[in-house]
Amino acid sequence: MSTVSVPATSSYSEYVNPRWEELLNLLGMNVRYERCLGVELFTDDGRRILDFLSGFCVHNTGHNHPAIVRAIKEELDRSGPAMLQTDVPELAGELARRLCALAGGGLSKVYFSSSGSEGAETAIKFSRASTGRAGVLYAEGGFHGLTCGALSLMTDPFWRGGFGPMLPGTEAVPFGDLAALEEKLSTRRFAAFITEPIQAEAGMRIPPPDYFAGVELACKRSGTLFVLDEVQTGMFRTGPFLAAHHYGVRPDMVILAKALSGGLIPSGALLMSEAIYDAVYSSVQRAIVHTSTFSENGLAMRAGLATLDVLEAEALGPRAARAGAELRRQLSDALAEFEMVREVRGIGMLSGIEFAAPRGLALRVSFEAFRKIHPAMFGQCLVMRLFRDQGILTQICGNNFLVLKVAPPLVLSDEQAAEFVAAARETVAFVHSSGGFWSEALQLVRRGINI
Numbered sequence: 001m002s003t004v005s006v007p008a009t010s011s012y013s014e015y016v017n018p019r020w021e022e023l024l025n026l027l028g029m030n031v032r033y034e035r036c037l038g039v040e041l042f043t044d045d046g047r048r049i050l051d052f053l054s055g056f057c058v059h060n061t062g063h064n065h066p067a068i069v070r071a072i073k074e075e076l077d078r079s080g081p082a083m084l085q086t087d088v089p090e091l092a093g094e095l096a097r098r099l100c101a102l103a104g105g106g107l108s109k110v111y112f113s114s115s116g117s118e119g120a121e122t123a124i125k126f127s128r129a130s131t132g133r134a135g136v137l138y139a140e141g142g143f144h145g146l147t148c149g150a151l152s153l154m155t156d157p158f159w160r161g162g163f164g165p166m167l168p169g170t171e172a173v174p175f176g177d178l179a180a181l182e183e184k185l186s187t188r189r190f191a192a193f194i195t196e197p198i199q200a201e202a203g204m205r206i207p208p209p210d211y212f213a214g215v216e217l218a219c220k221r222s223g224t225l226f227v228l229d230e231v232q233t234g235m236f237r238t239g240p241f242l243a244a245h246h247y248g249v250r251p252d253m254v255i256l257a258k259a260l261s262g263g264l265i266p267s268g269a270l271l272m273s274e275a276i277y278d279a280v281y282s283s284v285q286r287a288i289v290h291t292s293t294f295s296e297n298g299l300a301m302r303a304g305l306a307t308l309d310v311l312e313a314e315a316l317g318p319r320a321a322r323a324g325a326e327l328r329r330q331l332s333d334a335l336a337e338f339e340m341v342r343e344v345r346g347i348g349m350l351s352g353i354e355f356a357a358p359r360g361l362a363l364r365v366s367f368e369a370f371r372k373i374h375p376a377m378f379g380q381c382l383v384m385r386l387f388r389d390q391g392i393l394t395q396i397c398g399n400n401f402l403v404l405k406v407a408p409p410l411v412l413s414d415e416q417a418a419e420f421v422a423a424a425r426e427t428v429a430f431v432h433s434s435g436g437f438w439s440e441a442l443q444l445v446r447r448g449i450n451i
């Protein structure tokens with residue numbers, strides 16, 4: 001989408017990404033955050049906003065958790081080796097040991113990355129190296145990152161457009177369709193099948209209950225590695241440490257990132273079986289055949305260890321399971337009467353509210369007009385209203401604009417959950433009862449969004 005030019009107001013606009021600042025201005029979301037603590041964000045004009053996005057599942061432990069901040073400060077104060085590149089970083093060993101113990105299922109080695117995309121890239125390389133095959137299968141609608149290899153595992157044309165050609169040998173299958181997967185796997189061309197266990201950006205899509213057991217078996221039979229991208233779902237977001245644990249499956253590799261280091265230091269981890277490690281790092285000469293400058297850096301490792309301490313000490317996994325289920329129950333009740341709410345679904349503290357076209361003529365005309373302007377227009381106006389009128393930060397899913405994310409930090413209190421439910425109800429009621437919601441969006445268009 002192209003927007004009218006808003007004069008640059010900051011160095012950010014002048015030197016980084018003015019389009020982003022323009023978009024936030026149009027949506028009324030360009031506020032300055034002074035302090036972020038737990039679930040609460042405080043702006044310099046005195047507003048308090050509840051975070052129901054968590055930076056897309058980065059802030060499982062809440063913003064600036066004091067114990068994680070303290071651990072990072074201590075790491076800096078000890079003036080230890082950071083990015084020396086020629087030592088054995090003990091903290092990386094300790095973090096890897098704990099991640100493997102929590103993951104279980106034969107995952108016994110870790111490659112540390114600096115992002116989720118890098119984890120996906122690494123999974124592609126390692127599965128090729130250990131199977132000798134070039135093909136990589138992935139599930140339609142998923143999100144795996146925006147570097148070339150990771151992007152090649154995504155179908156959405158919005159992300160791909162203009163960046164082709166994609167990595168050769170990558171092919172998609174419908175998410176949740178075991179027969180389609182088995183058909184592709186029977187060609188024995190594929191090194192790996194890479195998918196999220198629950199497709200977050202695709203609209204909180206949860207597969208049929210026995211899907212992943214079938215996937216694991218089909219992958220084993222065809223010599224294809226089964227790789228789960230748990231960048232959003234891992235780190236206790238859905239209750240257990242990994243969403244894989246809901247399904248009782250043993251993936252060959254698991255990609256973690258986002259919440260791994262308390263939302264403070266970029267970090268990711270690719271957990272893998274011993275056999276995969278051995279195939280890649282097969283001799284001393286190949287000891288650094290895949291590595292990166294920032295991998296295993298002391299601050300990220302220390303932040304990761306402190307994050308695990310907090311997640312375990314505060315029992316945030318069980319809390320996510322319990323409080324997430326209660327939040328969905330309350331939301332379902334509060335939104336039941338509204339015709340545009342199709343479903344509230346999710347697992348643990350990863351939920352979505354799915355909206356649908358209204359049946360009644362009056363609302364339907366406005367809804368369709370919105371859709372013609374831009375498929376994301378309805379959802380974005382909902383996000384804007386929640387932010388401005390209710391002090392709630394959230395977003396629509398990146399690959400499904402009719403699903404509103406509900407993914408707060410796992411430290412959410414019952415009172416904050418109740419506040420969200422009331423705010424969502426009021427906003428959805430406004431959508432259904434007033435022309436104001438719809439006319440405001442049309443004003444936005446007049447103000448210059450030329451989509």
Ligand SMILES: Cc1ncc(COP(=O)(O)O)c(C=O)c1O
Nearest residue numbers: 115116117143144145231232257
């Ligand atoms: C499931 C999933 N995988 C991978 C990524 C890419 O992670 P990053 O943005 O850290 O590169 C994301 C990012 O949102 C994601 O949601």
